[in-house]
Amino acid sequence: MDHLQYLETEAIEILRETAFQFERPVLLFSGGKDSICMVHLARLAFAPNPIPFTLLHIDTGHNFTETLTFRDELVHTMGLSIEVRSVAEAMRKREIAEPKAKFPSRNAMQSFALLDAIHELNIDACIGGGRRDEDKARAKERIFSFRDQEGTWNPLSQRPEPWNMLNGRINPGENVRVFPLSNWTELDVWNYIQREQIALPSLYFAHERLCLELPDGALMAYNPYVRLESTDALVECSVRFRTIGDMTCTAAIPSRASSVEEVIAELNQSQISERGATRLDDRISEAGMEDRKRQGYF
Amino acid sequence: MRILKVFTCGNVDDGKSTLLGRLLLDSDSISVDILHQLTEQGGGVPNLALLTDGLRAERSMGITIDVAYKFFTTKHTKYILVDTPGHQEYTRNMYAGASACEVALVLIDALKPIEAQTRKHLEIMETLGITHLIVAVNKMDAVGFEQAVFLERQSEVKAVLNPQENQHLHWIPISALAGENVVKSTQAMTWYTGPSVIECLESITPPTDMLNAMPLLEIQGIYGGTAYGKLLQGTIDIKKTWHRGTQTLEIKECYVNGIPTAVAAPGDQVTLQVSDINVVERGQQWGVEAPLQCTECTVELCWMGAAMEPGTMEFILRRGTAERLARIDLPKRINPNDIQHINMSLSAPIDVLIERIVAKKERIILIDAQTNATVAAGIIKSIA
Incomplete structure (x- = not known):
């Protein structure tokens, strides 16, 4: 079995275990490449029957238009069902003020909307696209990752998963986060996209875009939410996105890679990690992801 | 590209996390931004252990508590590296992390006679049926790269190892800290002419899956009148009749990973249209001969x-x-x-x-x- 076949088989087994161990699982869909791959894998896992998961999009309201267009087309052509929950709404409910920073990211606030949705829809499992290669806290997380009634992850009392035996038993109000792509790397995802010819939003490929260049060289797509200062210079350049998140916290990278093959060649040359290259908010601190996950994050 | 699952084990402070860090560093698998961070934390030289000690508690205590998963690739292999804790109280995490692996990378401290915890780990490998062992005697730099020390540790380990069927033992003197014999071959130990850790890993062929065994199928669940399962061993041949107790079952159609096929191999996730879905349930095993x-x-x-x-x-x-x-x-x-x-x-x-x-x-x-x-x-x- 070659490595992509192994990873595909492993992900399919995890998706099936989720379908057969839980009552109301959802597939968290962000419009990014990892969640698009998961939809593809879910289709293969259950074919010829339809995907037994509803998609759940936690919408920050700061999405790229291209992401939303792609999402709606995918849902339509594949006949999927989707729930969209608003982060802005969850913030209003909690009387949390909009962030005032230059790049006002609602990224960390996604946990509120997710926890509300879990409660409202009585969700017992959330399938997410997190990968262990993304971050050192994620590298420690189980495939079936238990969350208590408050949505808290306790990294020091995780359920062991010998031989990948996944224990999804929970009491009412608790839930499990499921990570079928745990053992995939960014490059595995792209090689799989190439092998399976999976369509992606155009943002992943080189295009001309008006960007704001930050002092450290990061390129932020110009967008209506950023608070421009008089000294800021906007430049038009050829860029693509390595990850797709909020417009407010996802940096673009200079690139001329316009096809999947060219992206793979570019990544093979790249010296920078995926998150390091693109996520402003992940640069905050070493334990940033662990702390956020403890509070209910994806 | 194949997949090889490898775990590191050994007593606390034998240098497991450092070895994994060294493997990743010398195989160019650490991004410059991460390396920069490790170098800052190490005060000028990369603190390799911090690469896998990903939890606050681990960093504050300076030990590995739970399993970390890291990946790197060579031309022919994608490695899944499982860094397991050495402390006695986290032995269960070592057991869980090791369970699904094919190769054990056992670290022995050149400075100390082997200890109870190392013996425990060797015992667990035997329990789990892990037959490929790379025994790396680490910290050779701290004993002047002396061959005598290496041989002494080797005989200590041999004394506690029980011979197993199909056991493959590899002995390598290394310095994870100095990068001797991990990826790069040693310069300091001219008396050693064997492979480095990475060369040894590359040469290992894990036991092949049970292609010729009696076909056995495990049922995961039923959905939409279709059975979903996993082929545990053997191959699926649509013409064969499947048995469980006194019941029989015919397979009408078979899909592997969503694609219709007439053949399936061990480990495949299969989707089956069967002669009678009402006799099929999650948890059952069906064989070409009935299981006990x-x-x-x-x-x-x-x-x-x-x-x-x-x-x-x-x-x-x-x-x-x-x-x-x-x-x-x-x-x-x-x-x-x-x-x-x-x-x-x-x-x-x-x-x-x-x-x-x-x-x-x-x-x-x-x-x-x-x-x-x-x-x-x-x-x-x-x-x-």
Whole structure:
């Protein structure tokens, strides 16, 4: 079995275990490449029957238009069902003020909307696209990752998963986060996209875009939410996105890679990690992801 | 590209995390931004252990508590590296991390005679049936790269290792800190002419899956009138009749990973249209010959939950996708990390094959019915 076949088989087994161990699982869909791959894998896992998961999009309201267009087309052509929950709404409910920073990211606030949705829809499992290669806290997380009634992850009392035996038993109000792509790397995802010819939003490929260049060289797509200062210079350049998140916290990278093959060649040359290259908010601190996950994050 | 799953083990502070860091660093698998961070934290030289010690508690205590997964690739292999903790109190995490791996990378400290915890890890590998062992004697830099020290450690390990069938042992003197014999061949130990750790890993061929064994299928679930399962061994041939107890089943159509096919190989996730879906249930095993039914068995358990006093108790047992209640007679107190043979009787039979018991492939976990925590893992040793 070659490595992509192994990873595909492993992900399919995890998706099936989720379908057969839980009552109301959802597939968290962000419009990014990892969640698009998961939809593809879910289709293969259950074919010829339809995907037994509803998609759940936690919408920050700061999405790229291209992401939303792609999402709606995918849902339509594949006949999927989707729930969209608003982060802005969850913030209003909690009387949390909009962030005032230059790049006002609602990224960390996604946990509120997710926890509300879990409660409202009585969700017992959330399938997410997190990968262990993304971050050192994620590298420690189980495939079936238990969350208590408050949505808290306790990294020091995780359920062991010998031989990948996944224990999804929970009491009412608790839930499990499921990570079928745990053992995939960014490059595995792209090689799989190439092998399976999976369509992606155009943002992943080189295009001309008006960007704001930050002092450290990061390129932020110009967008209506950023608070421009008089000294800021906007430049038009050829860029693509390595990850797709909020417009407010996802940096673009200079690139001329316009096809999947060219992206793979570019990544093979790249010296920078995926998150390091693109996520402003992940640069905050070493334990940033662990702390956020403890509070209910994806 | 193939996949190879490797775990590191050994006593605390033998340098497991440092070795993994070194493997990643010298194979150019660490991004410059991450390397920059490690170098800052190490005060000028990269602190390799911090690459895998990903939790606050681990960094503040300076030890590995739970398993970390890291990946790197060579031209032919994608490695899944499992960094397991060395501390006695986290032995259960080592057991869980090692369980699915094909190769053990055992670290021995050149500075000290081998200790109880290393012996425990070697015992666990035997329990799990892991036959490819790379024994790396680390910190050779701290003993002047002396061959005599290497040979002394080697004989200590040999003295406690029980020979197993198909065992493959590799002995390598290394310095994870200095990068000697990890990826790059040694400059300092001219008396050693064998492979480096990475060269050794590249040469290992894990045991092949059971292609020629009697075909055996495990059912994951039923959905939309279709059976979903996993081919545990053998191949699927649509013409064959499948058996379980006195029941029989014909396969009308077979899909692997969503694609219609007439053949499937061991480990494949299959989707089946069958002659009678009403006899199929999650947890069953169907074979070209009917599997045995087991209600009484002896399991070699690794205890992962809180300590239990002797007595009779009940847990939920999972074997593959089958779930049963298991009644256990605990003859003596069992503590976390203990490995013990325990007899249990099940609320209803599970399907088993003797050849899979012999091959250590009948694996179980025990779940506490109140807390739902996984409290033990083990391997069925015999059935009544």
